[in-house]
Amino acid sequence: MKTFLCVLIFWGSLSPLLAQDSTVVTNFKDTVSVKPDTSYWQRSFSGGVNFNQASFSNWTGGGVNSVALGAVVAARALYTKANWSWDNTADLQLGFVTQNGLTRKAADQIMLNSVAGYKISPKIDWFGSATFSSFFATGYRYSGLATGQSSFKVSNFLAPGQLTLAWGVAYKPSDWFALRLSPFAPRFTFLSDQGVRFSENAAGIPVRNPNAIAYGVAPGKSIRTEWLAFQLQASLIRNLSENVNINARYLMYANYKTLDAIDHRIDLILTAKVNRYLSTTFGVIALFDKDFIDVWQLQQTLAIGLVYNVSSFRKK
Template sequence: MNNKALCTAIAACFATSVSAQDPATQQVTTNFKDTVSVKQDTTYWQKSITGGINFNQASFSNWVGGGVNSIAISGVVAARALYEKGKTSWDNTADFQLGYITQRGITRKASDQLIIISVLGHKIKPKWDLFASGTFNTYFAPGFQYDNLQAGTTSLQTSGFFAPAQFALAWGLAYKPNDEFSMRISPFAPRFTFLFDDAVRFRTGADKTIIPDRNATAYGVEAGKTVRAEWLALQIQAVWNKKLSENVSLNARYQLYANYQTLNAIDHRIDLLIAAKLNRYLSTTFGIIGLYDKDFYDGFQIQQTLGIGLIYNASTFRKKK
């Protein structure tokens, strides 16, 4: 319940209605109504929230072609709050995702993500900003491994809420040539990895069998510790938000993290989300998360999702002239 309360509070912050300080009105876009008239916002904030629920189901009866009855449901929320006044900006984004699939009476997690990014910027040139940022990411729910386990074991927990979680701070220079693309370069970006549940610690045997071991180093956090600090590191982040057409949008994000002490193990993360609006209430989404982090896994990890379902969006962002 604590996890749900935290997520609800975060989403509520992004979705809070703007206060009125001026009798003039502006048009707020939403998919349930073409336009909604609200009092003019003079707080320098622009906000948006998009949420969707995807549902998939398949059932078979005497089907000689084979198949497994299944039900899948997932939820996605993307929120943004942007403050702009003079040369100062404060951009906050949150991406939440959680999904499950049930087959043969067994329910497993299909997708999971909680990531929040906050960037404070000050313009020094038309296309350049000085910035300070904070990035936090973890999982909502426990995650399990089902393959390469010891005999007699059907599942092994390998992740959970704050197991692990990462929080990175960064200072540096940002290049913003237009409203669609930005790149932030930080030569000093300390990062902290938290591990609050020793149950997710495991080691890999000689035959690649996964063995639970509370004395193993997990996600870079040594046994007996709950936090790993990386003080000296380089971070590069690139964001590209593109409206491909009236009903199709692309959101892409890339992050490089290089600890100066372990430059032979540079971390890379790619997030890609394509959303297509079918009509006022329905949309389809395609998402990919690619991660290369040797502290997590000695290889490239991929999470891919595709769904169709209900969508809600509302925005007070002003159209650029």
């Protein structure tokens, strides 16, 4: 956990250095501050709130009263000056559904990515990056439980959480696409809640087990470090038309010690703007990580709701 805090503090300390370009002119007794030139920044923000409700009274066809509320945020800030660039993205999701007085999580994601690059040719950069992922809220399993159990905790904020630092070379033919190769990409997996450790008995029923490995973190530990690994990142963020935007990312992570257990992650958010205030959002997260489970994990969301979009990206 100390490593995680040190990395965050270091990351945050870079912000004021890269976020502004201010100069001070001294003329003997007079000191004049020149306003920062913010033209090097391009920013975009897309945020939406989705609400669904259904109620029944004496309805012979049957049904369950329900309320669903969700929020999606996709933000980006890109700094470019001379040969330097600094690209920051945030993809956040959180949603809940309530049926018959029971509230369950319907969507949950924290994905933050920051990449600093130096151009060595028109389309090639040297780069360093930091990627963080976790959940906002506690996650539960609701099926295949022991008699009398209605829920079983399996995740929480920073349980797991992953921070990957990577260095390498990037191919960037445009501002909206990048392919990054990192031969050195250490990853830190955090487990702040030891209460998510469990194992399954012969009947496949989960039982709490403090000695079980959770998300690759050994018993009695709160962090796992993988130093020698290769990472590939591909990202595409673009307006397909005036009203349709795609935000897609692919990530492959290969620990050199366990090349038979390569991790894959695909994130896709497709937003179609109906009018100034309404939009339709389709999201998919596909994840394969043997430290979590031996099969592909899939999360899919589709919603219509209020949206707010703003962008200062220059049209080309």
